[in-house]
Amino acid sequence: MGFNLNDWYKKKRHGDVVLEYNGSITADVISEALNEIEESLNLKNERFKIRKRVYNVFVECLQNLYHHVDLPPKSAPVEQKENFGIIILSKDETFYRISTGNFVKKEKISYIKDRIDQVNSLTEEEVRMLYRDILSNEEFSEKGGGGLGMLDIVRKTGNKLEYFFDEFDKEYIFFSLDVYIS
């Protein structure tokens, strides 16, 4: 059997769901989501450092979607909206998990995979050095970060990025990314 979105949701909703959204990722949606997580009791009761990190990493994850997502494939069991993406923030026992999901064309797999594998292969110090290097040397595009987003997430969480590529059809895969903050 192919990819089943409901099964995916079930896994990512494990624990207490603080926020869940699927649809067009727009600037307004981002503002609302940020507002909502700031008001969430789960986070209000957290230590300052954790609260800040969750917020920061959530911003990067959501804006990463904002800059990169496309229309979903026509046969996908989701609303046909531009810039379609899914984000779920849940508190699962001792950690927070931010999961994002979106459909991407197969030809983009290797680019995404190489990027994440590279970031995951670095030590903490190497992440810091690469971050500074990109910040000081590379021209950013209008889309922003020049790859800084992923590095920033790894740097702030101290955890590796977990990703999955699930085949959806001949043309598309469902790309999902999990970030853990503890």
Add this chain to the structure above:
Amino acid sequence: METIIREGTPKTPYVRLDGDKGIIEIKGRSIPENSIEFYKPLIDWLEKYGSEPTNETSVNIQLEYFNTSSSKCILDIFKKLELIYKKGSPVEINWYYEEDDEDMFEAGEDYQSIINIPFKMIEMEE
């Protein structure tokens, strides 16, 4: 020189660029989707200010959050300040961070490692 004041919003910081007093302040959150749009006028202002700065320029950066898309724009601000400093006009940079906010402290260190102006790191108690 005209003074620029921008009130803070949920995604953009409070900004005050005062050319007569030589005071530059950025406070709050900087998480816009399109940071170039927000920062371009500020960087243009600094470029003009750099041609005739006051005797001393005082810079206060007190950010709560900033996204990676803002990070380059903030660096561009520091680069303009570095030019002023290199021409021999004193520039004081105060980088404020909240007690326990290691991430913001490290962000200050990142900029300090790139920009050749001494930073004063100031911890604020909660």
